[in-house]
Amino acid sequence: MKKTFITLTLLLFSISPMFAHYLWLETDRTGSLNKEQEVRVYFGEYTYGVIEKVKGKNYPSVSKFTLWLIHPNGKKTALKISSKEEYYVAHFIPNTNGTYTVALNNDDIEVLDYTEWDFGIFKTHYQSTAKVQVGDQATATKTLNQDGIVIKELPGTDSQITLQVLFKGKPLAKNEFKLYVSDLWSKTIETDENGEVSFSLPWNTKYTMETTFEERVPGTFNGKEYEFIWHCATYCISK
Numbered sequence: 001m002k003k004t005f006i007t008l009t010l011l012l013f014s015i016s017p018m019f020a021h022y023l024w025l026e027t028d029r030t031g032s033l034n035k036e037q038e039v040r041v042y043f044g045e046y047t048y049g050v051i052e053k054v055k056g057k058n059y060p061s062v063s064k065f066t067l068w069l070i071h072p073n074g075k076k077t078a079l080k081i082s083s084k085e086e087y088y089v090a091h092f093i094p095n096t097n098g099t100y101t102v103a104l105n106n107d108d109i110e111v112l113d114y115t116e117w118d119f120g121i122f123k124t125h126y127q128s129t130a131k132v133q134v135g136d137q138a139t140a141t142k143t144l145n146q147d148g149i150v151i152k153e154l155p156g157t158d159s160q161i162t163l164q165v166l167f168k169g170k171p172l173a174k175n176e177f178k179l180y181v182s183d184l185w186s187k188t189i190e191t192d193e194n195g196e197v198s199f200s201l202p203w204n205t206k207y208t209m210e211t212t213f214e215e216r217v218p219g220t221f222n223g224k225e226y227e228f229i230w231h232c233a234t235y236c237i238s239k
Contacts, residue, residue, distance in 0.1 A: 072098025097135030171195030
């Protein structure tokens, strides 16, 4: 079952700043052999340029994430993170040409009870992906999260991008997909039957993408029962 992003944000922003915000990754899309690459983890509301402080009121509630580097050959390496004022940061050094994938996963967030606002009791699952290309041998990004929603980048060009949305490893068709540009411009599109979306990147700016899905399966987390899981995946490209 789907809900539009606008409906969700208008409902939740006034009652829980933590849940109205999102986790996303930022890094240079092009890397170099044997040169350190930096990856930043932000939490906030990118629509309005809101960045939460790491030791502020809201970021600690979503800070139990894991961050992985997936090498071109599929090898997975856990990245060590450290905190700055407005983001967490990690580094790695590419040692071979190819497409590297940085994957964030956060399935360790306390159950939220929004029955007072007719939204229900739910568990949150965040996922974010970033691509780093070293050399010319570009391939699709790898996926790590087999229990939730993932945005995968397929081979394309500098001006045209194709992404695929997967849920538990399978294409998620006809799902709402939001694209934001740093000047508050936004566009809503829908994934096709293969879970794919394609669009151009006409401006030299930051593009942030987000897609969500409600998994209507009840369960228990940390001793608290929930009615469904709210999955969210983000993807960021800076030109």
